[in-house]
Amino acid sequence: MDEVLTMASVEASSSSSSSAAVVKGGAVLPTNFPLLSAFLAFAVAQFLKVFTTWYKEKRWDSKRLIASGGMPSSHSATVTALAMSIGLQDGTRASSFALAVVLAAIVMYDASGIRLHAGRQAEILNQIVCEYPPEHPLSNVRPLREPLGHTPFQVGAGAVLGCVVSFLLRSSA
Template identity: 65%
Template sequence: MDEVITAADASASFRSYLLEPSIVPSNLPLLSAFLSFSLAQFFKLFTAWFKERRWDSRMMFNSGGMPSSHSATVTALAMAIGLQEGVGGSAFAISVVLACVVMYDATGVRFHAGRQAEILNQIVCELPPEHPVSCVRPLRDSLGHTPLQVGAGALLGCSVAYLMKNSN
């Protein structure tokens, strides 16, 4: 005989699935990555204050700066996968390659694009007011990272993943 599932049964089953406590907390790599990203963005407030002696809350939402949140995120992901599943698996290999690409891009392409934007902004500021390009909005010049910023982000990401793994 065929079993019929009522709407009440389906709703109760769905609620118990959503409320099960092990759904999100069991994903150590994902949580490590998100926490590392959040901490790196939060730390940018203090490093910007240390550098410029003023608070700039926009730094929490900007790219660039110290430490690199991109590097923190991908290294936390790779480290957590390595700690949880071992370094011999495909997931670890993929995450390490992803981390290398992201960190290389942050110090290479994005860093130099930011430098170009800085120079272009300076050139536009020196144009006479009647020039058609003189009133364009300045380009964002804080795009990439120095190797030190990337290294600090990577260290943060590894530390967060290690601490999260050992706190369980």
Template identity: 65%
Template structure:
């Protein structure tokens, strides 16, 4: 019986995990914002924006920033857990605005080259590469700000509920 109560206790604690919830909410908010900004920009609904990479704001940046900030609020900003989360956030944001952004730009060029090939060329009917892979620095900054705000608001809500 103790195992059952311990199991239900640990499974219910995941729903009270402030850092995890902050990160997930931040991800969902960023993806939702992308969906609506794509509609505003193109005047058409694009469901791929709900799950796809790239776009404004960066959901990667929002997620890892919310996680790091939530850990900082919960466990302190001087601990090794926060340091680990902060380094992870920096690596993810650097990667999304560096390597992945440039890989997407290379995909654009390659797609254009393949498009211009004569029909009889063996690569002429190659499926296009995904071009929207990374983020511009403003998209990364917007995602980080969204993550910070999400974790901060979630912290205030968590504190209010806990009292």
């Protein structure tokens, strides 16, 4: 009943299944290239936002590590890395690739359209509320979050970043 895995059987099963990494001592760690690409692209995009904010505004803002909006779009980087890695792994004819491309298109359209305009509306509403006299019931309302969406350039930069991360991760494997 107890099954013993040899290194040859691990290598044979990992090459026939999706993927697995053999680490020191022969332990097998499951890997998922598309998922790793997406998470890495997201992390790199969020990290880069700190530097792009510094370049544009000449100030360090560590809140950019977890904030939405800004350059590059981490949403775009995530979904394009996912689509690119699925395309590299399964081919562009796979249903999973089609699904990922449609998902990426929707997310990027939303980021540069609806969310961008919602952020601009929040900015205007915050300015209006600031002009209320102190006795007005809405004068003490917490301000709305303004950086919600992305410009088309920020979305494009995120998409390029996602493709590059996915390609480099695939090349290093």
